[in-house]
Amino acid sequence: MARAISPQKKWTFTILAWIVALIIFFPILWTFLTAFKTEGDAILFPPAFLPPHWTLENFFEVQTRSNYFKHFFNSVVISVGSTLIGLVIAVPAAWSMAFAPTKRTKDILMWMLSTKMMPAVGVLVPIFLIFKNLGLLDTLGGLTGILMLINLPIMVWMLYTYFREIPIDILEASRMDGAVLWKEIVYILLPMAIPGIASTLLLNVILAWNEAFWTLNLSAANAAPLTAFIASYSSPEGLFWAKLSAASTLAIAPILILGWFSQKQLVRGMTFGAVK
Amino acid sequence: MGKIVLEGVEKHFGNVKVISNVSLTVEDGAFVVFVGPSGCGKSTLLRLIAGLEDVTSGKIYIDGVNVVDLPPAKRGLSMVFQSYALYPHMSVRGNIGFGLKMAGMPKEEIRTRVDAAAATLNLTPYLERKPRMLSGGQRQRVAIGRAIVREPKGFLFDEPLSNLDAALRVNMRIEIARLQKSLATTAIYVTHDQVEAMTMADKIVVLNAGSVEQVGSPLELYERPDNLFVAGFIGSPKMNLITGATAEPYGAATIGIRPEHLAVAGDGDGWAGTISVAEHLGSDTFLYVEVPGVGLLTARTQGEVAFHAGERVMLHPDPARLHRFDKSGLAIRN
Numbered sequence: 001m002a003r004a005i006s007p008q009k010k011w012t013f014t015i016l017a018w019i020v021a022l023i024i025f026f027p028i029l030w031t032f033l034t035a036f037k038t039e040g041d042a043i044l045f046p047p048a049f050l051p052p053h054w055t056l057e058n059f060f061e062v063q064t065r066s067n068y069f070k071h072f073f074n075s076v077v078i079s080v081g082s083t084l085i086g087l088v089i090a091v092p093a094a095w096s097m098a099f100a101p102t103k104r105t106k107d108i109l110m111w112m113l114s115t116k117m118m119p120a121v122g123v124l125v126p127i128f129l130i131f132k133n134l135g136l137l138d139t140l141g142g143l144t145g146i147l148m149l150i151n152l153p154i155m156v157w158m159l160y161t162y163f164r165e166i167p168i169d170i171l172e173a174s175r176m177d178g179a180v181l182w183k184e185i186v187y188i189l190l191p192m193a194i195p196g197i198a199s200t201l202l203l204n205v206i207l208a209w210n211e212a213f214w215t216l217n218l219s220a221a222n223a224a225p226l227t228a229f230i231a232s233y234s235s236p237e238g239l240f241w242a243k244l245s246a247a248s249t250l251a252i253a254p255i256l257i258l259g260w261f262s263q264k265q266l267v268r269g270m271t272f273g274a275v276k
Numbered sequence: 277m278g279k280i281v282l283e284g285v286e287k288h289f290g291n292v293k294v295i296s297n298v299s300l301t302v303e304d305g306a307f308v309v310f311v312g313p314s315g316c317g318k319s320t321l322l323r324l325i326a327g328l329e330d331v332t333s334g335k336i337y338i339d340g341v342n343v344v345d346l347p348p349a350k351r352g353l354s355m356v357f358q359s360y361a362l363y364p365h366m367s368v369r370g371n372i373g374f375g376l377k378m379a380g381m382p383k384e385e386i387r388t389r390v391d392a393a394a395a396t397l398n399l400t401p402y403l404e405r406k407p408r409m410l411s412g413g414q415r416q417r418v419a420i421g422r423a424i425v426r427e428p429k430g431f432l433f434d435e436p437l438s439n440l441d442a443a444l445r446v447n448m449r450i451e452i453a454r455l456q457k458s459l460a461t462t463a464i465y466v467t468h469d470q471v472e473a474m475t476m477a478d479k480i481v482v483l484n485a486g487s488v489e490q491v492g493s494p495l496e497l498y499e500r501p502d503n504l505f506v507a508g509f510i511g512s513p514k515m516n517l518i519t520g521a522t523a524e525p526y527g528a529a530t531i532g533i534r535p536e537h538l539a540v541a542g543d544g545d546g547w548a549g550t551i552s553v554a555e556h557l558g559s560d561t562f563l564y565v566e567v568p569g570v571g572l573l574t575a576r577t578q579g580e581v582a583f584h585a586g587e588r589v590m591l592h593p594d595p596a597r598l599h600r601f602d603k604s605g606l607a608i609r610n
Contacts (some may be wrong), residue, residue, distance in 0.1 A: 169361035172328050177375035177422070178349035187374075191365040 018044035028252070029077055034245035035059070041239035065243075066229055075225035076250075077140050078215070079208035082148035083201055086155045089148075090200075094159035095185060099168055109160065112153040120150070120213050131218055138220040146218065147208045154207070155200055161197025163189065195265070202262050209255045226251035278352075278429035278462035278546075279304045280325065283336035285334035287320055287486075295486045298334070302430075302464060307456050310466045311473040312483035313509070318466045319434055321483070325464065326432050327538050328353050338429060349378070354423040358439065360415045362407040362422075368394070369403045372421040379426070393425040395457070401428050413444045420452070430462035437472065449476060470510055474498070482506050504605035507532045513562060515599070516573045522547075522588040528600035528608055535562065535576035540583065546592035549573065551585050565591060 034042050035058055037051040044052075062068055127231045129136075136142030158190065166189065190197065212227040219228055230251050233244040242271050280302040285294040288414045294317045302308045323329040325336060327348035331334065335342050343351045362371050369390055376386045394400045394581040396415040407415055418438060423431050433452070455475045456463045467473055473480050474494045480506070482489040490502040491507070494510075501507035507515050515532045523531045539546075540563060549567035563575045563583055575591055583589060600608040 167359060167361065169357045169359045170363060171353070172348075172364070173361035173422075174378075175328065175348045176326060176353070176355045176373070177426075177441060178378035179374075180347075180349070183378060188363060194364075 008140055031245045031248050034242055035249045037242050037245075039240060039242045042245070058242045059250065062243055062246050062250065064231075066232055066247070068229065068247075071226045071229035072250075072254070074140060074143075074223055075209055075227075075254075078147055078223075078225050079205045081140075081144040082151065082153075082208050083204040085144065086148045086152050086204060087197070087201065090152060090155035090159050091185065091190070091197075093156050094163050095189065097156070098158050098163035098166075099171060108253055109157065112156060116150075116153055116165045124217060127214075129218065136224045137218060140223045143219060143223050143225070146214050147211055150211070150214065151204050151207055155204055158200040158203070159193070159196060162193050162200075165196075166192050199265050202258070202265060206255055206259060277304055279337075279339055280388040280430060280462060280464070281335075281337040282325070282441070282548040283335040283337070285315075285321070285324060285336060286332045287324055288332045293486060294547045295324065298486075298488055300481060300488065300491065302462060304462055305460045307453070307463045307465065307476060307478045308484055309473040309479075310481050311468065311470055312463065312489075313508070315470055316483045317486040318468075318483045321462060322355075322432050322434055322466045323459035326353060326355050352429040353432055354426050354428040354430075355434065356416075356419045356423050356436045358435040360407075360419045360439075362415055362418055364407055367404050367406055368399060368410070368418050368421075371407065371418055372425050373397075375422065375426045375438065389425050390421075393421045396424070397421050412440055413448065416440060416448060424455070424459065424461075428461065430464065431456065433463065435464075435467055437467075438469075448607070450483060452476070471512060480510075482509060484509075500607070501532075501599065502528060502607050504601050505533075506605075507599055507601070513574045513576065516571075518570055520569075522570050525602075526598065526600055529603040530601040530605070532599035532601065534597065537594040538573065538575040539582070539592040539594065540575050540577055541585075541590050541592065542567075544590050544592065546590040547573070548588065548590055551583055551587050551589060554583055554585050556580060563589070565589060567591065 033049070033051060036047070036054050036056070038053055038055055038057070040054050041048060076265055097109065131137045131142055131146075134142075136145070170192070171184055171188060174184045179187060209225075210227075211229075215225050215227045219225070229266050230244070233240055233247050281476075282298055282300040285295060285298045286293065298321060310321060312318050317473060320329060324331050327343065327350075331344050335345075336344050338351055338353070363374065366374065372393055373386045373390045376389060381389075390403070391400070394403055399414065399421060402414060402418075404411060407418065409466065416439075419436070436452070437448050440448060449472060453467075465472075465476060476526060477494055479491065480494055480497055481491050484505050489509075490497060490506045491610055492500075497506055497510045501510060501515075505516065508517060511534055513535050515534050516538070517530055517532050519530045523529060547567045547570055549565040549570075551563050552566045553564040554573070555562040555564075558580065559579050561579070561581045561583070563577070563581075565573050565575060567573055573591060602608055
C-alpha cells in the first residue's frame with residue numbers, strides 16, 4: 001500500500017521546506033542586495049532590505065581597485081587546470097582499483113579518504129616551506145598543483161564508484177578484440193563513463209573554485225584567485241560592506257551559474273550507484 | 277589453422293584450486309564442448325585459454341606456440357560472452373568492426389568485411405543501430421559477428437545461449453553449429469546444458485570440480501561413461517543408478533541403466549513397482565516407477581503407452597545396455 005499523505009501534511013512540509021531553503025539562501029540574497037547599496041545604506045540600522053538608492057558604483061570600483069578579471073582568470077586557470085590534471089591521474093588509478101583490485105585496494109581507498117579528514121592547517125607549515133623552497137609561492141602552477149592534490153582523493157573515489165558499475169565483460173571483450181590498455185580506456189571505458197566523468201569534473205571545478213584555505217595562504221598578488229580578491233575587502237581600515245558584497249557577488253556568480261545549469265548532472269553524480 | 281593443446285594446466289585462486297592438472301588436445305577445426313555443473317571450472321578453463329586469466333602452472337599451445345605469457349589480443353582467438361558484452365556506445369557496425377580497427381585495418385576493408393559478416397548473420401538492416409535497440413537474439417548475433425569478422429584461429433563461446441528463451445536457443449544452437457562447420461574454425465564452447473553439448477559437439481569434455489572426468493564423442497560418453505559422474509551427467513532423463521543388493525548379482529557396487537533401456541510390461545520378470553507419475557509427451561512417455569528396495573526409477577518408452585499412475589508394472593533392464601561401476605565409481609569393463 002502506498003503511504004497516504006494528507007493534503008494538510010503536504011502543505012505543512014512544503015512550507016517548512018521553503019522556510020529552510022530561504023534561511024539557507026538568505027545570506028546570498030543579502031550579499032547580492034547589499035552589492036547594489038551605497039556604503040552608507042549598507043550599514044544602516046535598522047537595515048534596509050532593498051537598497052534605498054540602487055547603484056552599480058561598487059562593481060566599477062571593485063574592478064578598478066582590485067582588477068576583478070585578473071583574479072577571475074586565475075580562478076579559472078587554477079580550478080579547471082587542477083581538475084584536468086587530476087583527471088589524468090585519477091582515471092588510471094580508478095581503473096586499476098575497479099578492475100584489477102588487490103587485497104589492499106579497499107585500505108588504499110580508505111587511506112586516501114582519510115587524508116580529507118585531516119585539518120589542512122596541520123600541514124600548512126611544511127607545505128608552505130616546500131612551496132617557498134621550490135619557488136612555488138604565489139604562482140599559478142603551485143596553486144594548481146596543491147588543489148589538484150587535495151581534490152585527487154575525491155576524484156579517484158568518484159571515478160572508482162562509476163567504473164565499478166561498468167561490466168568487466170565489456171572491457172574483456174575489448175581485450176579479446178585486441179585493444180591494449182590505453183585503447184581499452186580511451187575507446188571503451190571513457191565513452192561509457194562520460195556521465196560519471198562529467199560530474200566528477202564539475203564537482204571538482206566547483207570545489208577548487210571555492211577553496212579558500214590554500215589559495216589564501218599560498219598566494220599574494222600574482223596568482224591570487226577570487227577567494228583572495230574577496231578577502232582583500234576585509235581590511236584593517238574597516239569593512240566596506242557594499243564593496244565586499246559586490247566582490248562576493250562577482251566571485252560566486254560564475255560558479256553559481258555553472259552549478260545551476262549542471263545541477264541535474266551533479267545530483268546524478270552524487271547519487272550514482274546508490275540504487276541499482 | 278587452430279590446434280589448441282593444454283598441458284598440465286592448473287589455476288589456483290589463493291588457496292583454492294579451481295583447475296587441477298588439465299591436459300587436452302583440441303584438433304584444428306573441431307567443435308569441442310566443455311560441460312559440467314555450475315562451479316566445475318569450465319568457464320575458468322575457457323578464460324585461461326583466452327588469456328583473460330593467467331595460468332598458475334602448465335602450458336597452453338595454440339598452433340604449437342606456448343601462449344601462456346601472451347595477452348588475449350596476441351593469441352588470435354575471439355570470444356562470445358554470456359552477457360554478449362557489446363559496446364553500448366557503438367553501433368552494430370562499430371561493434372563488429374572494433375577488432376579490425378584495433379588491428380589497424382584500412383577503413384574500406386573494415387567496411388567490406390563487416391558488411392559480409394552482417395550479411396551472413398542477417399544483421400544488415402540493423403548495422404547503424406545501437407545494441408540497446410536490438411532484441412536478445414540480435415544482440416547475440418552481433419556478438420557472434422564480432423567474433424567471426426576477425427577470422428580468428430579459434431572461437432571461444434562462454435555459455436552464449438543461456439540468456440535466450442527456449443525457442444530461440446534451439447535456433448541459435450543450429451545456427452552456431454552450421455556457421456562453425458562452414459567456417460571450419462576451431463571452437464570451444466562452454467555450457468552447463470548437456471543437451472547443447474550432445475547436439476553441437478564433435479568432442480565433449482566433461483568437467484567436475486576442476487578436473488576432466490572424461491573426453492569423448494557425444495555417443496561415446498552416452499554409451500561408455502567412464503565413471504558414475506559422467507553416467508549421471510550425460511543423458512536426459514538421467515541414468516538410473518542402483519546400489520546395494522540389486523547391484524550385487526551383477527558383480528558391481530552400482531549398476532546404471534538408462535530410462536530408454538528399461539522395458540516396461542504389465543507382467544513377466546524384472547523389477548516390480550508402482551507407477552507414481554506418468555508424463556505423456558506424445559513422442560515419448562516417461563514413467564516414474566517406485567520399486568520397493570530399489571527406489572524411484574525412470575523408464576522411457578517411445579510413443580504413447582497405456583500405462584497410468586498407480587498401475588503395477590514390471591521393469592526389465594536390457595542386460596546388454598547395463599553399466600557396472602565399482603566402489604570408487606569407476607566403470608567395470610569386461
